[in-house]
């Protein structure tokens with residue numbers, strides 16, 4: 774465990790600052806169970822919802838087609854003005870939370 778933590782500190786320290794503007798996510802297609810990675814560019818992809826004082830983004834992701842499934846999965850993410858995730862919705866899939874990502 775000690776080694777793992779040290780490795781995470783090393784990598785987290787360098788990547789964290791570079792990738793700060795990227796919010797990665799992983800979803801699983803409900804139809805074929807394929808796990809698909811996507812990401813949100815927090816600098817370019819967000820729209821401001823002035824009524825709620827929130828950033829919102831809508832993303833469509835689809836699988837590789839390896840399972841002959843071409844379903845699009847819609848992900849809607851809401852961030853507060855500090856770009857912390859506060860809400861999320863998904864259609865056609867489900868979120869896969871990676872414990873190592875946080």
Ligand SMILES: [Zn+2]
Nearest residue numbers: 802804805842
């Ligand atoms: Zn699928």
